[in-house]
Amino acid sequence: MSRKLVALGIVAAVALILASTSLFTVAQTQQALVLQFGEWKRTIKEPGLHAKIPFIQDVVLLDARVLDVDPPVEQVILADQKRLEVDAFARYRITEPLQFYQSVGNEMVVEQRLAATVNSALRRVLGNATLLAVLSQERARVMADIKAQVNQEARRFGVEIVDVRIRRADLPEATSQAVYDRMRSEREREAREARAQGNEQAQQIRSRAERERTVILAEAQRDSQVLRGEGDNQAIRIVAESASKNADFYAFYRSLEAYRASVRGENTQMVLSPDSEFFRYFNSMGNAQRR
Template sequence: MMKAAFILPGIAIVAALGLSSVFIVDEREKVLVLQFGQVKQVRDEPGVGFKLPLIQDVVRYDDRILSLPTRPIEVTMSDDRRLVVDAFARWRVVDPVRFREAVGANGVGQAMTRLEGILNDAIPQVLGAVESNRVLSEDRSSLMNQIRDIARREGASLGIDVVDVRLTRTDLPEQNLEATFARMRAEREREAADEIARGGEAAQRVRASADRTVVELTSDARRQAEVVRGEADAERNRIYAEAFGQDPEFFAFTRSLTSYERALQSNNTSIVMNPDSEFFNYLRSDVGADAAKPAPAEGQ
């Protein structure tokens, strides 16, 4: 009984020590075996590993690609414009021994703090040497690659590899937004005023051309009207002359009757003249009768 009382606890202790000496390496992680802070084993392949129980410790690091968003920082470009820039980086642990030596027991948290500092130095270094319009153009990719290369060189001392760096925001500082918007509004208003002025000038040219065309057409129409009127007057005079030449007395008679008709209309209230006036020659019975007789035909 006494032996059984000692054997069972001993077996339990041995089993516990045996289990504590075994560890499993996942395919998504890298493992260091430390003894009093010193690296004794490096395991980056999945499988089962062994360590000394109670003396050695297992430290695990994620072997997958990790993300790091940076805080916004202000960058002064080469054209003296200031932009608020933030980025995110994709990185992974490639050398767990150097990583442990660089960041100590704080692990990934300390590494992200160090990497953010590296990016905050690399971003102004690259962007500060170019004009602001390049950040918004196709050169943006090359600028991000330059930042990535700088971060990769600096990150190698931490045992990490910076896979990619991307700029997520490039905005104006809040205090500059209103001034920028005001300048943009002024530029648009100036362009609008220029367009209005050019439109007014074009409209004035069109109106002047139309006025000139109206004057030309009116003048030509008046000229043609005067020509037609002159031709009509000439034809009228010709007809009158022919009629007068055929029978002057009868022509004078008909002209007098037309004059009587126009003078004695109902809207003329009175006519004052000498009864012996020649105007009434054809109203007298003897003169009117003789004048109304048609001229004898030739040969009768």
């Protein structure tokens, strides 16, 4: 009885080993190649449990998802002789597993080959494009050209390029500094021109204002002299008309005004002859009192 159990155990172990080596699983994100002594037998793209001949056939699992390629930053010269440091990336999918396995073998190798291919396509396409095209709406056309060229090379590896994008396109550090210095010099030149034009306009405004001020003062002085002359003329005319009506009274009034102006201070001293014409009215008043 024990021998039968041992025999059954051995058979079960052998069956388990045969089952484990003859069955394999292909995940949803995978595809598989079945090789017999290194020779291709079949390609499996459907996920699930599959079988192979144990110890004779091997299975190579490949990724069925969209994979990324991140080439190193490449410095390219554009058609207008501008230098750009371009950081691009690509996405690819393995479409021909057998061709992929025979040409490159694994994903690490194909990523290296595709990185070199992407950078070569960047140099060729961007070498015929201007900086304006790279930075404008024409960038989509440039990307399409790069993708088409990369795809031509990628088909040899059994892969398809899904997309190629430029992540960043910058001027080299030295060029950026030169552009910054040139922009700064240009802005400083424009500032100097603006200040010079402002000073010129300010000088013109000041000169015009000074000229207008001189004209206004001259006209005001002329008008004031005219008005003053008219006033003096009118005053003389009024005085003359008044004096013509009563000359003796006017003379007497003028003499009183002169007396008031002469003896305005408290210690006023005057040295005059008694018979001076200045005191003729005092003399006439004295003669009248004596009479």
